[in-house]
Every structure is written in C-alpha cells, then in structure tokens.
Amino acid sequence: MNTIALGLSRARYETRVYFRQGDTVFFTFLFPIVMLTIFSVAFSAAGNFGTNPDGSGGISAAAFYVPGMIAAGILLSGVQNLAVDIAVERGDGTLKRLGGTPLPVVSYFIGKIGQVLITSLAQIALLLLIARFAFNVALPTDGGKWLTFVWVYLLGIMTSAVLGIALSRIPRSGKSATAVIIPIVLVLQFISGVYLQFSQLPTWLQNVASVFPLKWMAQGMRSVFLPDSFSRVEQNGSWDLGLVALVLAIWLVVGLVAARFTFRWIRKD
Amino acid sequence: MTSSEAHISVRDLRKQYGSFTAVDGVSFDIERGETFALLGPNGAGKSTTIEILEGYRDRSGGEASVLGVDPQHGGLDWKARLGIVLQSSGESGNVTVKEQLAHFAGLYPNSRDVDEVIAAVGLTEKAKTRIKSLSGGQRRRVDVALGVIGRPELLFLDEPTTGFDPEARREFWELIRSLKREGTTILLTTHYLDEAAQLGDRAGVIAGGRLIDIGRIDEIGAADARTPVVRWHDQNGLHEERTTEPARVVAQLYAATGAEPSGLEVIRPSLEDIYLGLVGAHLREESTPSGEAATEAQSKELA
Numbered sequence: 001m002n003t004i005a006l007g008l009s010r011a012r013y014e015t016r017v018y019f020r021q022g023d024t025v026f027f028t029f030l031f032p033i034v035m036l037t038i039f040s041v042a043f044s045a046a047g048n049f050g051t052n053p054d055g056s057g058g059i060s061a062a063a064f065y066v067p068g069m070i071a072a073g074i075l076l077s078g079v080q081n082l083a084v085d086i087a088v089e090r091g092d093g094t095l096k097r098l099g100g101t102p103l104p105v106v107s108y109f110i111g112k113i114g115q116v117l118i119t120s121l122a123q124i125a126l127l128l129l130i131a132r133f134a135f136n137v138a139l140p141t142d143g144g145k146w147l148t149f150v151w152v153y154l155l156g157i158m159t160s161a162v163l164g165i166a167l168s169r170i171p172r173s174g175k176s177a178t179a180v181i182i183p184i185v186l187v188l189q190f191i192s193g194v195y196l197q198f199s200q201l202p203t204w205l206q207n208v209a210s211v212f213p214l215k216w217m218a219q220g221m222r223s224v225f226l227p228d229s230f231s232r233v234e235q236n237g238s239w240d241l242g243l244v245a246l247v248l249a250i251w252l253v254v255g256l257v258a259a260r261f262t263f264r265w266i267r268k269d
Numbered sequence: 270m271t272s273s274e275a276h277i278s279v280r281d282l283r284k285q286y287g288s289f290t291a292v293d294g295v296s297f298d299i300e301r302g303e304t305f306a307l308l309g310p311n312g313a314g315k316s317t318t319i320e321i322l323e324g325y326r327d328r329s330g331g332e333a334s335v336l337g338v339d340p341q342h343g344g345l346d347w348k349a350r351l352g353i354v355l356q357s358s359g360e361s362g363n364v365t366v367k368e369q370l371a372h373f374a375g376l377y378p379n380s381r382d383v384d385e386v387i388a389a390v391g392l393t394e395k396a397k398t399r400i401k402s403l404s405g406g407q408r409r410r411v412d413v414a415l416g417v418i419g420r421p422e423l424l425f426l427d428e429p430t431t432g433f434d435p436e437a438r439r440e441f442w443e444l445i446r447s448l449k450r451e452g453t454t455i456l457l458t459t460h461y462l463d464e465a466a467q468l469g470d471r472a473g474v475i476a477g478g479r480l481i482d483i484g485r486i487d488e489i490g491a492a493d494a495r496t497p498v499v500r501w502h503d504q505n506g507l508h509e510e511r512t513t514e515p516a517r518v519v520a521q522l523y524a525a526t527g528a529e530p531s532g533l534e535v536i537r538p539s540l541e542d543i544y545l546g547l548v549g550a551h552l553r554e555e556s557t558p559s560g561e562a563a564t565e566a567q568s569k570e571l572a
Binding site: 006009013016017020021088089091092093094096097099100101102103104266 | 323324325345346348349351353355357358359360361363364368372373375376377378399415419
C-alpha cells in the first residue's frame with residue numbers, strides 16, 4: 001500500500017517537473033501535434049487519400065495522419081521521454097540521491113509510468129481536439145471503435161513506458177542520452193507507418209518494422225480512426241487486431257523483465 | 270564501550286579497483302551520538318569508504334556494520350534511518366526548495382517539519398525559488414536539508430561545506446551542533462581542518478587508503494606534535510625551539526641578548542599543522558621504497 005502511495009506521490013512530482021522542461025514539452029509532448037499540422041497542411045492540396053477509381057470518396061490528409069501521430073505520441077511519451085529522462089537522472093545524481101532514501105524501486109517506476117499516462121493522455125486529447133476542430137476530422141462514433149482505442153492505447157503506452165525504462169541503461173552518460181535514443185525512435189517512426197504510408201513500403205521493410213511494437217500500435221490506431229475499407233491495404237488485408245495484441249503483449253513482458261532486472265540506482269563499479 | 274553501542278563498525282575494510290587499492294585495511298568504530306571526522310587528501314579513500322558504508326559500493330574485503338546491518342544488504346527500513354549528503358549534485362532543479370523538501374519528507378516514516386528544516390539551513394527566503402536558480406552554496410544547503418529531512422539516526426556528510434562562504438560555514442556548524450544535541454551520529458569528511466576541530470569528537474586521518482591515525486581531535490598526531498614551538502630571528506637566521514615551557518625559553522632568550530628578539534612567535538600547532546605533518550610523513554614513506562621491496566630488489570640482482 002505504501003509502495004503505491006509513494007508511487008502516486010512520485011507521479012505528481014514527475015508530472016510537475018515534466019511540464020517545466022521546455023525541451024521535453026516541445027520534442028515529446030507537442031511534436032506529434034506539430035507534425036500532424038505540417039502534414040495536414042502540406043498534403044491538403046494533393047486531394048484525399050484512399051479515393052475511389054473515379055476520384056470520389058477517401059479521407060483528408062489530416063484524417064489519414066491522425067492514427068499514425070497518436071501511435072508516434074505513445075512511443076515518444078513512453079520510450080523517448082523515459083529513456084532520456086532516466087539516463088539524465090542517472091548522470092546528474094538524481095538516482096543516486098533517491099537510491100539513498102527509503103523509496104522502493106517499484107514506487108519510482110509507478111511514478112514514471114504515471115507521468116507517462118498523464119502526459120500522453122493530455123497529448124492525445126489535444127491532438128484529437130486539433131484534428132476535430134482545426135482540420136474537421138470526423139472522429140469515430142461507434143463505441144466498439146473506442147473500446148479498441150482504449151486497449152490499444154493502454155497496451156501501447158505500458159509497453160512504451162517499460163521499454164523506455166529498459167533503454168535508459170544504454171546511454172553511457174546523461175549528455176549522450178538524446179543522441180542515442182532519438183535516432184532509434186526516429187527510424188522506427190519512418191518505417192512503421194507514421195510519416196510514410198505503410199502499405200507503400202517495400203515488403204522486406206514492412207517485415208523489419210513488424211518486429212517492433214510501433215508498427216502494431218499504428219495499425220491498431222488505424223483500425224480505430226480509418227474507414228474499414230482501408231484494411232484492404234494492410235499486410236494481411238485486415239486489421240489483424242489479434243496479432244496487434246499479441247505482439248504488443250510480448251514486448252510488454254520483454255520490457256517489464258528487462259526494466260526490472262537491469263535497473264540500478266547507480267552504475268556499480 | 271560495547272559493540273552494540275557502535276553505530277558504525279568497520280574491520281579491515283578493503284576496496285580494490287583492478288590492481289588499484291582504494292581502501293587498504295581500514296578499521297574504526299563510531300559510537301552512537303558521536304561525530305567522527307574522516308580527514309585526508311583528495312584520492313585518499315575517504316569517499317570510497319563513506320560510499321561503502323552508505324551502501325552505494327560493495328567492499329572487496331573486510332567487515333562493515335552500519336546501524337547493525339551489513340550496508341551491502343541494507344533494506345528500505347535501514348535506509349529510512351540514514352541521512353546522506355553526497356559530495357556533489359547536478360540535478361536539473363526544476364522544483365522549488367519547498368517542493369523538493371516536501372516531496373522527500375514524504376519518503377520517510379518520521380520526517381522533520383519542512384519549514385523548520387528550511388529555516389535551519391537559512392533558506393526561508395528562497396523557499397519558493399526553483400533550485401536551479403540558487404547559487405552553489407545555496408544548493409549545497411538544500412543537499413544538507415535533504416539529508417536531515419528524514420530525521421536520521423546516522424548522518425553521512427561528504428564534504429558538506431565545499432563552496433560555502435565563511436559565514437555560511439559558521440551557520441552550518443550551528444545546524445550540525447543542534448543535530449548533535451539531538452543525539453544524531455555523524456560521519457563527516459572534510460578538507461577543512463577547522464571544521465573537523467569545531468564539530469568532531471574524534472577524527473581519523475586516511476592517506477593512500479590506510480588509516481594513518483585515529484583518536485580524539487585533541488590527541489591526533491604523534492606525542493610531540495602538539496608541543497609548542499618558539500621561533501625568532503637573529504643575525505644567524507631563523508631559530509626554532511620545540512618546548513613544553515615556551516615562557517621560560519622566551520625569558521632566557523631575553524636575558525641572554527638583552528634585547529627584543531625580532532619576529533618572536535610562540536606557535537601552538539593547530540590541527541591543520543598536525544594533519545599536514547601526518548600526511549606529509551606518509552607521503553615521504555610512500556615515495557621511498559620500503560625495506561622489504563628494497564631487499565627483494567637486491568635479491569633479484571643477486572640471482
């Protein structure tokens with residue numbers, strides 16, 4: 001019980017600190033929103049996506065990019081945010097100080113994951129508001145679609161958070177953290193159907209992307225926000241939600257185990 | 270003095286980094302309620318020793334007990350009884366002094382009042398300032414405040430007053446004295462010998478990973494290290510006489526010359542003089558080959 005209470009106290013503290021750091025607010029919190037705006041405006045003149053042969057139907061660029069940007073936001077809020085944040089905390093002595101207090105490691109994790117949940121929910125809410133009211137994107141009205149959104153979101157954000165904690169071990173110093181982590185998440189975004197239309201990538205690149213969780217988060221989110229007719233161009237000609245759940249669940253377990261067993265307050269000699 | 274009263278007990282402590290021995294067979298006890306100063310030059314093994322006792326580093330050999338627990342296996346209940354002020358901190362400090370202390374107070378079962386601790390370190394006016402906007406000395410006071418917020422039974426202070434101005438140092442000493450009065454056991458490392466003399470009940474001097482002396486602050490050093498020195502000039506240059514009766518030496522000097530000796534001084538060695546004497550003697554010993562090594566070299570030559 002105390003572990004949970006301390007974890008919630010950490011989550012409040014972490015969230016407050018998060019919004020006081022200008023660089024994370026821009027590169028993690030606002031980034032997907034900025035990208036959605038750029039893509040929506042840039043491709044608005046190019047006509048609709050997924051039109052019928054006669055040029056009718058289809059959806060606007062903004063509507064097309066919403067699911068990818070939500071998936072990217074989940075990845076950034078979890079992996080990029082935590083991997084950089086924790087590596088910096090290890091470098092600047094924050095973790096060493098916490099390691100000398102009676103704070104349980106699990107409470108520290110709860111604090112980080114809580115911060116990720118709060119900030120990513122705020123991010124998605126803002127993204128959807130802008131999509132709906134600035135770019136006139138129609139949001140799903142079907143309850144079943146929103147149910148899918150909830151589980152894909154929860155599974156995706158938990159997976160991203162634990163993978164972020166695990167990846168924080170890789171940078172050798174706090175200063176190198178962004179240089180090590182950002183290329184990883186950037187490459188994933190390009191090959192997983194966030195910026196580039198996944199169905200237009202070569203098959204081998206699609207297969208590479210399918211190993212990593214972002215492709216499945218984006219696919220899950222497409223199933224929520226795109227018309228069902230778009231499922232024809234997916235790899236197996238369907239949304240494959242069972243496979244989305246399976247791959248994300250495997251990464252969640254891998255991330256949890258790696259985070260729990262590799263985390264140390266300080267680099268021991 | 271029973272071992273159950275010792276808050277820290279160290280026997281033959283060793284720490285090896287590859288072929289380098291950072292701590293080489295150190296033994297000492299610190300009693301409940303005692304303030305113990307660990308002195309020594311940079312790289313002598315002070316911080317390694319203190320970090321082993323704080324549970325941050327594993328020892329390579331020997332025994333250590335801190336509040337009755339092996340620091341290598343100290344759990345959360347054990348950490349709740351400690352206060353740790355690390356040597357340096359570089360946290361981004363996007364929280365205010367008060368937010369930081371309130372948060373850390375919540376981590377301990379029996380913490381002190383946040384406003385009282387802020388007042389005790391002299392930061393009441395800065396309570397609502399973000400830590401990153403504080404000066405180095407003020408940030409150090411936040412470190413100290415975080416170290417005592419959990420009402421520790423045992424407080425580790427690793428060079429706590431580095432970067433303090435003289436006035437801040439004196440205020441800090443007052444704070445430590447009030448913790449002493451409450452019965453807190455304190456292990457302090459410092460470069461400032463006056464600080465050790467002001468606060469410490471006992472001191473240990475560490476050099477080259479070895480404890481080269483240990484004792485009450487007024488007993489550290491060799492027997493004659495505290496003997497006063499009479500020093501004066503005449504046409505033959507500088508004279509020094511080590512004596513337990515400096516007044517008699519001065520009187521004789523005046524009687525013999527019939528004039529005021531120039532540059533007359535009676536010097537009672539400070540802790541600093543005694544410490545420098547100890548460390549200097551140790552360094553000289555290190556730089557000349559020991560008898561054993563020399564013999565070994567000779568026998569190799571013969572073979």
